[in-house]
Amino acid sequence: MLAFSSLLDRLSFEPRRSAKEAMLCDYLRRSADPDRGYALAALTGxxxxxxxxxxxxxxxxxDRTDPRLFELSYDFVGDLSETIALLWPAAKGSGDSVSAPGLAEVVTKLELTGKSELPGVIAGWLDALDETERWALLKLVTGGLRVGVSARLAKTAVARLGDxxxxxIEEVWHGLKPPFESLFAWVEGRAGPPDTSDPAPFRPVMLAHPLDEEKDPEIxxxxxxxxxxxxxxxxxxxASGVxxxxxxxxxxxxxxxxxxxxAFPDVVDLLDFDATLDGELLIVSDGKVRPFSDLQRRLNRKTAGPKLIAEYPAAVRVYDLLSLEGEDLRPLPFLERRGKLESFLRSLDNPKLDLSPEIHVSNWADYAQARKAPAEFxxxxxxxxxxxxxxxxxxxxxVPGRPKGQWFKWKREPFLVDAVLMYAQRGHGKRSSFYSDYTFGVWRADAGExxxxxxxxxxxxxxxxxxxEIDCFVxxxxxxxxxxxxxxxxxxxxxxxLEVAFEGLNRSTxxxxxxxxxxxxxxxLRWDKKPADADRIATLETLLTATQA
Incomplete structure (x- = not known):
């Protein structure tokens, strides 16, 4: 745990991406299997x-400290793992009898130990570790490392171990499991690529850059x-295959x-072909796309029953065709893939898998009008x-990732509302010392008040x-x-x-x-405006009616 906790501690204080990558590379080179594989799994979630x-x-x-002291400390520190790591008392007389566990030992026992025995195991580890190691252990247990390392950055560091x-790395990632020993063997030249013979693999997605509407149209x-x-x-x-x-x-x-x-067996049942589609999951009934709030009723569920599926039928609006009958189409130009996609969807003739339509415009002024008024199209x-x-x-x-200059997203202008700050809570990680999570409200008449x-x-x-400024105000x-x-x-x-920007509104119970x-x-921040002059619920109701008309 010593090397892993030191890595997390250094990463949490380092703002530069290149420096974080160098730290990760150094750790992965110096650490042995399976510890480094479990560290990688922790960093990638x-x-x-x-x-x-x-x-x-x-x-x-x-059980180890005064509850009121813990409550006050947690309120001040703002991070559960850090608070416990600092408050945990040293075990009397156990410094020499209990050895600090290794990372692989910790992971293995957390996976295999029963619920009744686990508190004693974790308490024994906390007794054996110092403050930084305790913090790293608790971060590992809760799963929220929050050290400024994305999954993409961690995989980039792995790639840098070799050529x-x-x-x-992304191509084979989803066919692997911790501690990734076959991955490290491949990267370091000790073996060939890991076996990825999955007939329906995940292929890393291509992402877009936000369009700079002042500069990009000029160039x-x-x-x-x-x-x-x-x-x-x-x-x-x-994705589907045999x-x-x-x-x-x-x-x-x-x-x-x-x-x-x-969670979406009704969509999976449609995938009776050898291909991989890239698209948008929507709730569609009677040919009409329903609000995102309807989709949310099916998201983050482990399963979906017949009633839920009938009330919120899912469909896919397809953007791209990544593979077809074993052929990888990703190297092809977009227009060629698009042509193959149109032919493929026509052959399926399934309204639940429909084509995202092209916007037939040819200049920036028309693009801007389509963005502003999609109802005209x-x-x-x-x-x-x-x-x-x-x-x-x-x-x-x-191309996986977010390549420059290839795809752009030009989102519509956000809606704005002036709302009053009502509640605040401390953030996590670097923000654990600040009140950075805010609840805000607008005025509504209730019994004449x-x-x-x-x-x-x-x-x-x-x-x-x-x-x-907000933290000071809170x-x-x-x-x-x-x-x-x-x-x-x-x-x-x-x-x-607070002037709040948002993408849309939905009814909510x-x-x-x-x-x-x-x-x-x-x-x-609207320091120039008094709370009495903030917006009212009627303003949002009018906006909701207008956007859903």
Whole structure:
């Protein structure tokens, strides 16, 4: 655990991507199997332990320290793992009798130890470790490392151990399991590529850069791009093939490669072909795309029953064709893949797998108009499900990652509302010392009196300077506490108004306001505006009616 905890500690204080990559490479070179494989799995989010939960850790620290002291410390520190690591008392007389565990030992025992025995095992480890090692152990248990390392960066560091490209690692990644010994053997030249004979593998997705609408139209030729709609669902990949035994294998993946097939069996049943499709998962009934909130009712479920499937029927609006009958089409130019996709979907003739239509425009002015008014090009239900445009070079191959200059996304202008800060909570990782998670509300008349009703939460969009300003305001204007949540004064004359940007609205029975925002973020601080002058719920109701008309 010593080397792993040292790595996490250094990564958490290093802001530069190149330096983080160098640290990872150095650790992976110096560490032996299987420790380095488990470290890689932890960094990429591929380790989960069914019996090790935050509640278990809270119970352990409650037995070792005063509950009120822990509550106050957690409120100050803002991070559960760090709080427990600092508060955990040294075990009397056990320093020489209990040895610090290795990373592989920790992972193996967390996976195999029963629920009743696990508290004693973790407590013994905490007794044997120092503060930094305890923090790393607890981060490993909870699964939230938060050290500024993405899965892509970790895989890039693996590729740098040899002469491979990160995309080559991505190609085989989803066929591997921790501790990745075959992967390291390949990267270091001790063996060939890992066996990836999966008939329905996940293929790393190609992503787009946001369009800079002030600069990019000046340097890019509009006629070099193919334009299509950016749909308001979730990006998926539908793969199907036949294994060596002749059995059909079909899977539905999320953008990150998570297998979500069990939650969408109605879509998987459609995959009776040897191909891989890239598209958008939507809820569609009677030919009409339904709001994203309907899709959310099926997301993050392990299974879906007949009633749920009937009420919220899923469909795929297809963007691209990545493979067909064993042939990898990704190296082909986009237009050639598009032609093959159109022919393929015509042969299927299934409305649940339909083609994302091309936007037939040829200049930037027309692109801007389509982005502004999709209803001029699409039926109302489809137009309300559009969140912008996708612009793809006609000759672009399908390249994993986010290659420069190939694909662009031009999202529609966000909606804006002035809302009052109501509650705040500390963030995690680097933000654990700041109140950075905010709940905000708008005014609604209730029994003749104006009251604030929450309409959303946000934890990004602001600058570092604005974060410090809000944090200072929260500390100086807290009027109540609910565990880690602070209630902030929202007096009509003395509160803080936030300009909130968001992508859309949906009806919600889970929120007091009856509305739920899509992707809210803090646009700016309105020190120039009093809370009494913030927006009202009627403004949002009018907006919702207009966007769903």
């Amino acid at each position: 591929d380790l989960t332990f069914k019996n090790a939960k935050p509640a278990l850790l809270r119970a352990l620290i409650a 491979l490209e990160p995309n080559q 890019l030729n509009a006629d070099e791009f193919f334009a299509e709609w950016k749909w308001d669902g979730i990006r998926i990949q539908a 294994d060596k035994a002749g059995n059909r294998v079909s899977r539905l993946y999320s953008r990150t490669g998570e297998d979500i097939s069990r 699409l039926p109302g239900s489809d137009a309300s499900a559009v969140e912008g445009l996708m612009l793809k070079r006609r000759d672009a191959p399908y 104006d009251v604030l009703v929450p309409v959303g939460k946000a934890y990004f969009g602001f600058t570092d300077e604005e974060l410090r 500390r100086n204007n807290t009027i109540n506490r609910f565990g880690p949540v602070c209630e902030v004064t929202h007096d009509p004359e003395a509160g803080l108004v 889970r929120h007091k306001s009856g509305l739920a925002m899509r992707f809210p973020r803090i646009s700016r």
